[in-house]
Amino acid sequence: MTKILISVLVFLMGLTAQAQDPFQKFEDMQNVASIVVNQKMLKMLSQFDLNTDDPEMKNYVDLVNSLNDIKFYSTKDTDTAKLMRTEFNKYLGMAKLDELMRVKDDGKNVQFYAKPGKSDDYVSEFVMFIDGINNADDTVIAKITGNINLKEIGKIASSINFSGSEELKNVKVN
DSSP states (O other): OHHHHHHHHHHHHHHHHHHSOTTGGGGGOTTOEEEEEOHHHHHHHHTSOOOTTSHHHHHHHHHHHTEEEEEEEEEOOHHHHHHHHHHHHHHHHHHTOEEEEEEEETTEEEEEEEEEOSSTTEEEEEEEEEEOGGGTOOEEEEEEEEEEEGGGHHHHHHHOOSTTGGGGGGOOOO
16 A cells, blocks of 8 residues: 555656746756746736726736736856757657747747647747857747737737847737
8 A cells, every 4th residue: 555655646746847847947047037927926917907998908908817927038158048948949849839930030040839729819838939049149938828819929028028028029920
């Protein structure tokens, strides 16, 4: 009986470790800037006394309510950037994300991926990677989860002042 209990506990601990965000390790690194906004904070933001009679403000509140979390990690450090690239590529292999688009401009490579959502215009997870190693720019990983309308992703970019967030405005939807 004890062996069964120990086996079950080890199995459950393995599931917990897999459920953790693989990019979370970057939060504690000295040379990584990060922004992590969790669901509770997003819900608090949506409850501010805002003028919801304004259609633009109502859309913004709806967008915030549809998100679970927003995470941005950024570094200029070459070794950390290589680690970020490795972790991103590993994540792509296990998360089964669809590529939305790739942009290469002035030596900067930007990749956009998503996990399908409730319809073609929605995704449940949106991930962006900016590879800045070759041009001494920031290397950035952005991960947004929730019920995300891709047509509204640019609004997230304009509300976040973080290196690389401006690239979110480049996401094209059919």
